[in-house]
Amino acid sequence: MVHPDGVESDHCLDFRPDPDSVEENEELWEREGYSWYGDDLIENRPSRYTAEEQLEILNNHPFFTGVCPQCGYKFESSPSPHTSWHCFRCGWSNESVP
Secondary structure (H helix, E strand, C coil): CCCCCCCCCCCCHHHCCCCCCCCCCCCCCCCCCEEEECCEEEECCCCCCCHHHHHHHHHHCHHHHCECCCCCCECCCCCCCCCCCECCCCCCEHHHCC
């Protein structure tokens, strides 16, 4: 049920435990510093990049954008993740990326 105008009390029945749930008393939380990958709880590894550096890479690296960050050349295809990226137009290379 959707509540476009909100609920009229401090409690929403949509969040009550499901009586038909197979998972009895199984905790549905994730330890701090860990993430679920399928059915496995895996410890998060610290990143070598700051949050700002990660955002910069996501916004500009051709692996995510398909575009050279220096000249705007659109790559025809993506090399595998462990392959170096080289722009044939301007010479940019991801080997210079920290």
